[in-house]
Amino acid sequence: MSKILRVNMTNLTTKFEDVPEKYKFLGGRGLTSAITCDEVPPTCHPLGPNNKVTFATGIVTGTTAPTSGRISVGGKSPLTGGIKEANSGGIAPQKLARLGIKAIIVEGQPKEKGKFWLLKVDKNGAQLLPANEFVGKGLYETYPKLFARFGKDAGIIGIGVAGEMLMSMAGVCVNDPENRPSRYAGRGGMGAVMGSKGLKAIILDDKGGPGVTIANKEAFETGRKKLIAALQKHAITKPGGALNTTGTATLVNVINEAGALPTRNFREGRFEGANKISGETIKETCEKRGGVGMVGHACSPGCIIKCSNVYPKPDGTELVSCQEYESVWSLGANCGIDSLDVTGELIRLCNDYGVDTIEAGVALGVAMEAGLAKFGDGKRAIELMHEIGKGTPLGHILGSGATITADTFGVVRCPATKGQGMPAYEPRAIRGMGVIYATSPMGADHTSGYTIAPEILGVSGEIDKFSLEKGDLARNFLNTTAYCFDSSGHCLFISFACLDDRSGLEGVVEECNGVLGTKWTVDDMIRMGKEIVDREWAFNEAAGFTKSHDRLPEFMKYEKLPPHNVTFDVPDKELDKVHKR
Numbered sequence: 001m002s003k004i005l006r007v008n009m010t011n012l013t014t015k016f017e018d019v020p021e022k023y024k025f026l027g028g029r030g031l032t033s034a035i036t037c038d039e040v041p042p043t044c045h046p047l048g049p050n051n052k053v054t055f056a057t058g059i060v061t062g063t064t065a066p067t068s069g070r071i072s073v074g075g076k077s078p079l080t081g082g083i084k085e086a087n088s089g090g091i092a093p094q095k096l097a098r099l100g101i102k103a104i105i106v107e108g109q110p111k112e113k114g115k116f117w118l119l120k121v122d123k124n125g126a127q128l129l130p131a132n133e134f135v136g137k138g139l140y141e142t143y144p145k146l147f148a149r150f151g152k153d154a155g156i157i158g159i160g161v162a163g164e165m166l167m168s169m170a171g172v173c174v175n176d177p178e179n180r181p182s183r184y185a186g187r188g189g190m191g192a193v194m195g196s197k198g199l200k201a202i203i204l205d206d207k208g209g210p211g212v213t214i215a216n217k218e219a220f221e222t223g224r225k226k227l228i229a230a231l232q233k234h235a236i237t238k239p240g241g242a243l244n245t246t247g248t249a250t251l252v253n254v255i256n257e258a259g260a261l262p263t264r265n266f267r268e269g270r271f272e273g274a275n276k277i278s279g280e281t282i283k284e285t286c287e288k289r290g291g292v293g294m295v296g297h298a299c300s301p302g303c304i305i306k307c308s309n310v311y312p313k314p315d316g317t318e319l320v321s322c323q324e325y326e327s328v329w330s331l332g333a334n335c336g337i338d339s340l341d342v343t344g345e346l347i348r349l350c351n352d353y354g355v356d357t358i359e360a361g362v363a364l365g366v367a368m369e370a371g372l373a374k375f376g377d378g379k380r381a382i383e384l385m386h387e388i389g390k391g392t393p394l395g396h397i398l399g400s401g402a403t404i405t406a407d408t409f410g411v412v413r414c415p416a417t418k419g420q421g422m423p424a425y426e427p428r429a430i431r432g433m434g435v436i437y438a439t440s441p442m443g444a445d446h447t448s449g450y451t452i453a454p455e456i457l458g459v460s461g462e463i464d465k466f467s468l469e470k471g472d473l474a475r476n477f478l479n480t481t482a483y484c485f486d487s488s489g490h491c492l493f494i495s496f497a498c499l500d501d502r503s504g505l506e507g508v509v510e511e512c513n514g515v516l517g518t519k520w521t522v523d524d525m526i527r528m529g530k531e532i533v534d535r536e537w538a539f540n541e542a543a544g545f546t547k548s549h550d551r552l553p554e555f556m557k558y559e560k561l562p563p564h565n566v567t568f569d570v571p572d573k574e575l576d577k578v579h580k581r
């Protein structure tokens with residue numbers, strides 16, 4: 001029987017609780033959002049004592065379900081002021097699930113400011129240990145020390161200096177299978193919320209843990225096999241397929257060709273240096289430089305897609321893992337930088353300081369717009385990243401994200417919604433994505449509804465990327481994603497196979513039925529997804545959000561985006577269709 005672990009940082013106590021009936025069928029985002037809605041006052045300060053940060057594994061995480069090692073981190077976001085869920089792979093999610101823990105809720109704040117703690121969890125229970133010796137240092141220095149103390153098999157969920165300094169772009173870092181501090185629940189500043197609780201890291205040892213109970217093994221196995229078959233057959237997810245060979249950055253050339261690769265702070269939709277930072281070039285460089293370089297790397301055990309990579313320096317030693325699409329775009333094309341060695345160094349700094357690569361790259365693009373650096377100046381971009389890590393006054397501004405950076409320096413072209421920087425798809429050229437950015441409860445977030453599938457990739461049908469009637473499409477993607485992927489515990493990248501091949505999606509449902517002993521259908525899961533999104537919207541409304549927050553930045557309505565010379569013309573009434581108020 002799984003439990004909820006409640007950690008009170010004011011009294012420094014830990015307590016295991018039974019899972020309330022209402023949470024029994026929830027996992028991942030469904031669970032973090034339900035707990036946030038039930039326990040966090042919507043108007044509280046995100047970094048104050050009344051916010052809580054919840055870590056919840058997906059429903060099938062910890063089992064043999066393919067590509068299912070995900071953890072959701074949720075609470076009220078310091079970046080958006082609304083509800084937030086960010087999720088990550090890595091080693092820790094499966095360990096937490098196998099310890100029989102459905103969620104960890106961290107609440108309160110230490111009485112003494114500036115003190116940090118480790119939460120150590122193993123089969124015997126949970127304890128808080130002083131962490132001050134691990135504070136103030138980069139994660140490439142800190143994680144090896146934590147492994148030296150707690151063993152190389154530990155799962156770690158931690159924050160870097162940006163989280164300690166309560167910066168709104170701070171993410172939550174999970175170790176990958178080789179124990180790098182490289183997998184992030186990056187978006188929305190949940191690292192700052194963790195920092196505000198004085199929690200430096202959670203250390204998980206699952207040896208002797210009870211494992212995940214499977215109520216109906218036959219249903220689970222049937223579903224697992226269906227999903228594996230769908231993943232192994234689809235051109236994007238199969239072994240030797242697009243994600244496995246050229247990684248997510250395989251999209252750089254595709255989106256650039258579509259005229260939708262945001263370039264130089266969203267001034268243009270096509271980047272002349274795109275191919276130099278593409279997935280194809282990552283693969284070629286890994287092969288040419290050799291050494292530790294590799295594509296087809298798995299970020300968590302049991303992933304059969306394996307879209308990650310290890311990018312080498314010219315001498316074959318490791319520069320960073322991983323150069324993925326959003327990161328090479330945000331720190332590359334969006335800053336006018338066309339060198340993978342520079343994006344690699346910037347990603348490494350993001351990993352080291354503990355910040356979200358998307359928000360960092362969008363903030364740097366805004367800073368370049370403000371004249372703090374020239375577009376394309378990688379050396380200066382690296383210097384600006386160090387400002388964040390050192391916590392200088394300029395670093396605090398940048399570390400607060402794109403919106404604060406724009407407000408500070410008077411930049412009107414600020415590509416953000418609800419305070420969160422936009423990911424790597426230009427909404428003027430891919431309108432469905434724009435509707436998602438505008439209406440997602442999470443702020444600008446591509447993972448909450450990946451309409452790129454039909455609008456660009458021809459997955460689940462083909463939809464004209466310029467058409468304006470995208471309200472229904474966005475709603476369907478938001479609702480499907482919320483349960484089928486973000487709550488089941490699967491990586492979003494299974495969605496390509498599941499959207500094209502219904503048996504893959506049925507497989508996900510049957511796996512969940514197997515674990516929970518339920519008899520749900522695909523439609524049930526989509527209905528529950530809608531309930532999650534509705535609940536998140538209710539939280540945001542109670543926090544003060546109105547229709548006016550469901551809008552893209554004004555400049556996108558009057559600045560034409562080359563090369564298609566288009567503005568974001570989706571009418572407001574189409575945006576208002578997405579959520580019924």
Ligand code: SF4
Nearest residue numbers: 299303305306307491
């Ligand atoms: S598909 Fe990629 S991001 Fe998803 S779990 Fe596998 S390696 Fe990680």
